[in-house]
Amino acid sequence: MLERYAEHHLVEWYRSRRRKPLVLRGARQVGKSTLVRQFAANSHLALAEINLERHLYLDAVFKTLDIDRITKELDAVAGLKINSKNTVLFLDEIQATPHAIQALRYFFEERPHLPVVSAGSLLEFTLSDHHFSMPVGRITYYHLGPLTFKEFLTAIAPDLVKYLSDFHLGRDIPMAAHKKLLNRQREYLFVGGMPEAVQLFVDENSLTEVAAVHGSIADTYYDDFAKYAKQKDLILLQQVFRSIPRGLGKKVKYSNIAREEPSKRVKDTVELLAKARVCHQVFHSHCTGIPLYAEINPNAYKLLFMDVGIANYFCGNDWIFLESIDNRNLVNEGGLAEQFIGQQLFNPRQAPRLTYWLREARSANAEVDYVISQGNLIVPIEVKAGKSGSLKSLQQFVFHRGTAIAVRFDLNPPSVQKVKHVIRTREGNRAVAYKLVSLPLYLVEELPRILDILRQCEKTAV
DSSP: OOOHHHHHHHHHHHHHHTOOOOOEEOOOTHHHHHHHHHHHHHTEEEEEEEEEEGGGGGHHHHHHHHHHHHHHHHHHHTTTTTTTTTTTEEEGGGGSSHHHHHHHHHHHOTTTTTEEEEEOHHHHHHHHTTTTOOOTSSSSEEOOOOOOOHHHHHHHHHHGGGHTTTTOOOOOOOOHHHHHHHHHHHHHHHOOOHHHHHHHHHHOOSSTTHEEEEEHHHHHHHHHHHHSHHHHHHHHHHHHHHHGGGGSSOOHHHHOOTSSSOOHHHHHHHHHHHHHTTEEEEEEEESSSGGGGGGGGEEEEEEEEHHHHHHHHHOOHHHHHHHHHHHHHHHHHHHHHHHHHHHHHOOTSSSOOOEEEEEEESSOOEEEEEEETTTTTTEEEEEEOOOOOOOOHHHHHHHHOOOOEEEEEEEOOOOEEEEEEEEEEEEEEEEEEEEEEEEEEGGGHHHHHHHHHHHHHHHHOO
């Protein structure tokens, strides 16, 4: 049984006095149903689980919005009283009966004591064919992705997790542990975080069999597209789906995805897949203030795929190839390290929102891989191997936005250095000074905690 940190969130939700129906969002096969089952079992709750794909007639019942009638029908299907104490109602595959989504509002208003969890994939495909919206304000969301690297490590090598959880800047990680963590992180690049692939690796300790699982997962997406997409959109959906892993880390150009299709159709398809969490748009932001998302350019973005392991599968990268890449090329080339970092940066309590910074000029472009905010702090992030003087785009950002802290992810042991450098600008040479926090890739999930400590130190120093 794979441990998911999201289970703690479900416990908090269940205990909340202001509990609303919970909608688990996420791509197909990231473990939404298993998570609910584990939560119910570990919390000693009765689970009234109803897979709505197997009871399509219920859509007509939900359409009535009559909670008394709906409850009686669900009692019969589940074989128990869903209003009973210590019982959780779980509506799985909710996209199969669209009116159940609308009915969640009335569970909140008329049965507030009843814990209701729903989960579904490709919800946006369903909603695009219906004229009602999600019951905003009456439900709460949790965005579940693939297993994070730390969850992967908990399953594969739990003795190494303490080096992540206990890490503080200025405290060295033993070199033996550092090398083990790098090896496990590279394994994660290949296996990814889809639960079925991770479980196979846990059970068999074999990387060669993982690709077959990735292929099977990809096939389920093709099957889902055929079920939920309109026929005229199916070919383009599949084409965009396959193309995303080959463009990781690059600004999207619609002609590179489907040259023969109008840009508007390609754009709409990308946005639909992004809403369904199959991919994620990382928008260019001007980054002059917070929130960063308020200053995005909706026409300038990069794409992340739902999972780095599945991305490798579509790119044809097997373990022999991935194991042979030298460290510098692994970080600097191909977008895999950038995909890894982005995949770990998502906050499950909100819709995926990542930004990057782009300055296009005739003489030279500048691009920072990610820009995040922590409180009132704006932090540029580069995924790049090399000396601090080679981080030209990062230094341009620091100069133009006046940031005090920057982060670099690579494969070296962690360090903090005060950087002073001279950059060229239109007005001539200018000095930049900032604190560069260099972290190995495997520490990315600790970044929010590390930044909070740095902010507190800066506050204390003032």
